[in-house]
Amino acid sequence: MKTDTQRPPLRIAGIGCGPRTRIYLKLAAALPECYQVVAAADPNAGRVESVRAHSNNPEFRSFASAAEMLAVPKFADVMVIGTQDALHKEHAIAAMEAGYDLLLEKPIATTLEDCNAVEETASRLGRKVVVCHVLRYTPFYREVKHIIDSGELGEIITLNATEGVGAWHQAHSYVRGHWANVEKASPMILSKSSHDMDIIRWLAGRPCERLSSFGSLTYFRKENAPLGAPLRCSDGCPVADTCHYNSAHYVTTQRTWLSYVYDRIDTATPEEIHEWLKTSPWGRCVYHCDNTAVDHQTVGMEFAGGLTATFTMTAFANHRHIEIYGTKGRLRGGDAVKETTGADIIVHKLDGTGERRWTQETIEGELYAHGGGDFGLMRALYDEIHLEDPRQMTSSLHVSLASHRMAFASEQSRLTRAVVELADA
Numbered sequence: 001m002k003t004d005t006q007r008p009p010l011r012i013a014g015i016g017c018g019p020r021t022r023i024y025l026k027l028a029a030a031l032p033e034c035y036q037v038v039a040a041a042d043p044n045a046g047r048v049e050s051v052r053a054h055s056n057n058p059e060f061r062s063f064a065s066a067a068e069m070l071a072v073p074k075f076a077d078v079m080v081i082g083t084q085d086a087l088h089k090e091h092a093i094a095a096m097e098a099g100y101d102l103l104l105e106k107p108i109a110t111t112l113e114d115c116n117a118v119e120e121t122a123s124r125l126g127r128k129v130v131v132c133h134v135l136r137y138t139p140f141y142r143e144v145k146h147i148i149d150s151g152e153l154g155e156i157i158t159l160n161a162t163e164g165v166g167a168w169h170q171a172h173s174y175v176r177g178h179w180a181n182v183e184k185a186s187p188m189i190l191s192k193s194s195h196d197m198d199i200i201r202w203l204a205g206r207p208c209e210r211l212s213s214f215g216s217l218t219y220f221r222k223e224n225a226p227l228g229a230p231l232r233c234s235d236g237c238p239v240a241d242t243c244h245y246n247s248a249h250y251v252t253t254q255r256t257w258l259s260y261v262y263d264r265i266d267t268a269t270p271e272e273i274h275e276w277l278k279t280s281p282w283g284r285c286v287y288h289c290d291n292t293a294v295d296h297q298t299v300g301m302e303f304a305g306g307l308t309a310t311f312t313m314t315a316f317a318n319h320r321h322i323e324i325y326g327t328k329g330r331l332r333g334g335d336a337v338k339e340t341t342g343a344d345i346i347v348h349k350l351d352g353t354g355e356r357r358w359t360q361e362t363i364e365g366e367l368y369a370h371g372g373g374d375f376g377l378m379r380a381l382y383d384e385i386h387l388e389d390p391r392q393m394t395s396s397l398h399v400s401l402a403s404h405r406m407a408f409a410s411e412q413s414r415l416t417r418a419v420v421e422l423a424d425a
């Protein structure tokens, strides 16, 4: 991150003040040499107020909608687009038309056509767009990328990655929550695993040429409901005491997840939260929701030059894991390695010279969200927005579009059971 007197702080504003925009703007406010948080828009006035409270800016401007904010002549440099997936296209294009560069939450949009429309608008208007693939900015994946680029592993032949979403996270977000219904949001491989498609494409460092995918919604279905389980946990469920997914856990052990969807968490009494759960989507029995998102999916990929990769997403494991096999060495990294060895990454050399371990510095608290990726992204954004050529940005619209194409192709393959060729990835 470079700052100098010739480059004043970027004025940054946000559309949609959910947890994502709030964390980005809070981190921006904590970097006053880089950013001035100038405005936010959301129909939920309390959420805008929360951004204002952290902005350290007495001239902060509050708006009730994207349309209201974008009707005002341009007053910021960068606009965060943090509305729900289905609104990204509309808000991203409108903000670019109004003159803003963007920090755009993933996914770019919910269909390939709409992603292309966002890209075409950015190209036509010469706008810079950084897509929030926060994993690219984590110390962990930066080290993996550095090891590959250093040649220590030789030529990369095989890459296997897994993403354990976690059972409660799956239930909260993809069974009860915003991304449960694919028809209203986007397929799981895009809404959740576009991060993984992006990381795999980035680490492979070359285009994916073809892929196939399998997966389904196997567990969170009404056929698996315990006998007598009602539609809502609070309606006298016979297995309430033993059910891992009992919504009453939001009041005790799952408060972090609650905080993402219930704004009054700091002031509400347990009774008020229980009352809210009686009508909220998050109070529903996980076996009786309108969810269509898969709870497990695998993708098999072939990249230019023959490199093969697999990716597995499952609700029933926690955290990410990666194995990379090269002609000179192999790398294993992620939580499974950490749990058993204490190291984050282990590189094993094939020439018999042993192994090398890498352990990342621990950063506590909010700054460490997404493995340090949220903070890493906000630190990098300042420099990246100033780059002459947007294609040099770590997470440009261009590179993100390539991995989004892989996600859309994976869903197509899953649904049609066919290998999908990616001619232009």
Ligand SMILES: NC(=O)c1ccc[n+]([C@@H]2O[C@H](COP(=O)([O-])OP(=O)(O)OC[C@H]3O[C@@H](n4cnc5c(N)ncnc54)[C@H](O)[C@@H]3O)[C@@H](O)[C@H]2O)c1
Pocket (backbone or CB within 6 Å): 015, 016, 017, 018, 019, 020, 021, 041, 042, 043, 044, 047, 064, 065, 066, 067, 082, 083, 084, 085, 087, 105, 106, 107, 132, 133, 134, 178, 191, 260, 370
């Ligand atoms: N990068 C990541 O790792 C990551 C993680 C989680 C979510 N996401 C993505 O971030 C985005 C936001 O997620 P979230 O959980 O913060 O969402 P959210 O639903 O909590 O927040 C969206 C906000 O947009 C507001 N909104 C709706 N219409 C609006 C309008 N016309 N003008 C202004 N505001 C409007 C809503 O009132 C709401 O407060 C989603 O696209 C999601 O997929 C990314």
